[in-house]
Amino acid sequence: MSQLSVDPLSATPSPVSPLIEAEGLGLTLSGHQILHDVDFSLAPGEIVTVVGPNGSGKTTLLRVLIGAERPDTGRITRAPGLRIGYVPQRLAVDRTMPITVDRFLALAGGTPAARAGALERTGIAGLGGRQLAALSGGQFQRALLAHAVLREPQLLVLDEPAQGLDQPGEARLYGLVAELRAEIGCAVLMVSHDLHVVMAASDRVICLNGHVCCEGTPLVVSAAPEYRALFGHGTHGALALYRHDHDHGHEHGHEDGHDHDHGHGHGHHHGHSHGHERPESNSGPGTPA
């Protein structure tokens, strides 16, 4: 479906320029090709989730798209002055270095009122004086979100924002992400391993395995052969794959009770039949506003 805006002067619908548009992205690190031939486009207000096996390049793609990593090939166009709020995959807080939530937010700038507003928005009002290292997992992820929304971003980039949370906590966090999108009007680009969440909260899903295996609405992707080759059949595929891979050597206390799918799908499927279901406004070259 194409995204249109109405020009108040002419009252004629006009296509909305993408926030980020990229073509033919490729990146090799330490002699390993991490990404190749990746095309990408993100419209204002859209929620796009990247799924893929461990090591498939999801974090790297996010870093390339926000400009933290330079691709070897391809081109990226970002809307001029694009304000991005970023929650990285890992942020370790050293308990020996005390820092309160409010001081942490202050690192991103903003007035005390703006910081209080960000805490309010993310459901942790009143925790500003708490030590960052003393927060629960869910509170910590919310503090990271508060940091990311402080400057009213046009784009929120979230790399597994619900990691370490139990299922209800995960559902609440993604509910919050949807609320923030509605309130701020920002687009959201995130990495997630939870297909249920993807189905509920995303406008579009990109299945990545070094390249874009398939993309489209959650329903289209979950039925795509490329997706199923990676994650297996049924809605538990993605979750089970992730849980299994992360079950050894990590202390995820909440994982008991989940089915473990030992059919890894690590024979990475490189068939290129793109089940693309792109919004029309994303398919052509555009000059971002």
Ligand SMILES: Nc1ncnc2c1ncn2[C@@H]1O[C@H](COP(=O)(O)OP(=O)(O)OP(=O)(O)O)[C@@H](O)[C@H]1O
């Ligand atoms: N700076 C680097 N130098 C060399 N290899 C790297 C570097 N960064 C990432 N890689 C490799 O690139 C591959 C993709 O990593 P990336 O973190 O993007 O995957 P991912 O899909 O986000 O994985 P996960 O689901 O486990 O978080 C991995 O094999 C990783 O070891």
